[in-house]
Amino acid sequence: MAASPANVPQMHPDPADFQDPAYREAVVDLLAAISYGEISAFERLAEDSKMAPVIRDKVALASMASAELGHVARLHERIAELGADPFEAMAPFIEPIEKFHRHTAPSDWHEGLVKAYVGDGLAADFYREIAAYLDAATRDLVIASLEDAGQADFVVDRIRQAILAQPSLAGRLALWGRRLMGEALTQAQRVAAERESLSALLAGGIDRPGLDLASIGRMFTRITERHAERMSHLGLAS
Amino acid sequence: MAASPANVPQMHPDPADFQDPAYREAVVDLLAAISYGEISAFERLAEDSKMAPVIRDKVALASMASAELGHVARLHERIAELGADPFEAMAPFIEPIEKFHRHTAPSDWHEGLVKAYVGDGLAADFYREIAAYLDAATRDLVIASLEDAGQADFVVDRIRQAILAQPSLAGRLALWGRRLMGEALTQAQRVAAERESLSALLAGGIDRPGLDLASIGRMFTRITERHAERMSHLGLAS
Numbered sequence: 001m002a003a004s005p006a007n008v009p010q011m012h013p014d015p016a017d018f019q020d021p022a023y024r025e026a027v028v029d030l031l032a033a034i035s036y037g038e039i040s041a042f043e044r045l046a047e048d049s050k051m052a053p054v055i056r057d058k059v060a061l062a063s064m065a066s067a068e069l070g071h072v073a074r075l076h077e078r079i080a081e082l083g084a085d086p087f088e089a090m091a092p093f094i095e096p097i098e099k100f101h102r103h104t105a106p107s108d109w110h111e112g113l114v115k116a117y118v119g120d121g122l123a124a125d126f127y128r129e130i131a132a133y134l135d136a137a138t139r140d141l142v143i144a145s146l147e148d149a150g151q152a153d154f155v156v157d158r159i160r161q162a163i164l165a166q167p168s169l170a171g172r173l174a175l176w177g178r179r180l181m182g183e184a185l186t187q188a189q190r191v192a193a194e195r196e197s198l199s200a201l202l203a204g205g206i207d208r209p210g211l212d213l214a215s216i217g218r219m220f221t222r223i224t225e226r227h228a229e230r231m232s233h234l235g236l237a238s
Numbered sequence: 239m240a241a242s243p244a245n246v247p248q249m250h251p252d253p254a255d256f257q258d259p260a261y262r263e264a265v266v267d268l269l270a271a272i273s274y275g276e277i278s279a280f281e282r283l284a285e286d287s288k289m290a291p292v293i294r295d296k297v298a299l300a301s302m303a304s305a306e307l308g309h310v311a312r313l314h315e316r317i318a319e320l321g322a323d324p325f326e327a328m329a330p331f332i333e334p335i336e337k338f339h340r341h342t343a344p345s346d347w348h349e350g351l352v353k354a355y356v357g358d359g360l361a362a363d364f365y366r367e368i369a370a371y372l373d374a375a376t377r378d379l380v381i382a383s384l385e386d387a388g389q390a391d392f393v394v395d396r397i398r399q400a401i402l403a404q405p406s407l408a409g410r411l412a413l414w415g416r417r418l419m420g421e422a423l424t425q426a427q428r429v430a431a432e433r434e435s436l437s438a439l440l441a442g443g444i445d446r447p448g449l450d451l452a453s454i455g456r457m458f459t460r461i462t463e464r465h466a467e468r469m470s471h472l473g474l475a476s
Binding site for chain 2: 039042043046047049050054055056058059062063066069070072073087090094
């Protein structure tokens with residue numbers, strides 16, 4: 001079982017922290033990254049749903065797409081409350097997120113399903129880890145935005161069935177899962193390097209404890225462990 | 239102003255009518271046609287949203303797509319309650335609805351917007367007219383499924399702006415609106431001819447008054463008038 005984020009020291013800034021422009025900017029950045037991630041996920045899942053073998057499965061993937069988009073309005077409202085324009089705030093995240101999708105275009109229905117499940121799970125874990133260091137209202141909003149409506153069970157079921165029917169699929173999809181993980185890390189590092197506000201948030205401030213290297217290491221260990229759990233649910237090696 | 243459906247004689251069968259297999263079948267047919275229409279609208283709007291000039295507009299169209307899909311679960315639940323399989327029930331409507339979309343593939347962003355507004359409005363008017371002859375619970379479900387969440391204002395605004403900037407667009411989009419109307423009527427007639435349950439519903443039964451030809455004529459007059467109103471909102475001749 002993976003370590004839960006509850007094990008890490010909780011450093012929740014007070015709402016008064018929003019007086020600190022650097023904190024506010026970091027929260028806007030985080031909410032904007034999640035928003036564009038969800039818009040982009042909508043587009044990709046809607047596109048991938050065309051490859052569905054039957055309408056039932058198409059509707060399931062299309063519903064996952066809609067669920068992603070359904071969180072955007074609340075995130076945008078909060079960005080506006082914090083004094084920023086949601087569309088301007090999203091701009092810096094478009095290129096890395098689109099690059100992730102360009103580099104991980106599924107070549108068939110099963111790759112699309114694995115990407116929906118594994119990619120969404122990775123993004124959710126990553127954002128939840130960051131949210132653990134934020135004020136309670138932001139954290140709740142982030143966590144609510146990352147909930148799936150149980151569609152993950154559908155993916156697990158379809159992938160397990162497909163592997164039963166065609167065992168050679170397991171090797172190819174396991175490689176695909178590794179590629180998704182590698183590409184996600186590449187783009188996440190790129191964002192961290194370019195968006196100082198987000199890395200400054202994790203590094204802490206004068207009044208706010210930050211993460212030391214060991215904590216960051218443990219964060220990545222948790223994310224990697226949960227990725228391995230998801231792959232294993234799918235019946236795939238990680 | 240268009241005549242409202244409130245002016246037509248209301249013939250609302252009692253829930254006991256669900257004992258009549260022909261009535262039940264007609265309701266299943268109607269709910270299935272609406273369901274597949276919404277699934278298909280989701281796909282087309284999600285596809286058309288790629289042509290958006292800016293992300294704000296893309297999100298607006300993607301939200302229209304999600305709103306359509308959001309009604310499907312409740313419709314499918316009701317179809318299942320009536321003893322039918324929702325996916326089997328939708329099968330007869332796939333071909334005419336897909337044909338409508340194939341014959342009206344927008345060639346640019348503005349055609350996509352007009353189609354979203356005019357096509358959706360036409361379908362909603364048509365289904366609402368039929369629903370006026372059904373039991374109250376079915377009627378309420380149909381009407382709730384056809385509500386838009388105010389996204390229509392977005393289309394009207396964008397098309398009016400586009401025509402101001404480029405007046406020659408108005409002629410082309412007016413023609414496009416006529417083509418959408420023509421194609422919608424063609425496919426609706428095809429469905430009416432092939433699905434006896436729906437036309438039998440309108441024709442009435444032993445215990446249930448039906449529509450005479452004059453009433454059907456008035457129904458089409460109302461639908462045409464509302465189409466003309468929508469075109470006029472867009473600043474287009476009909």
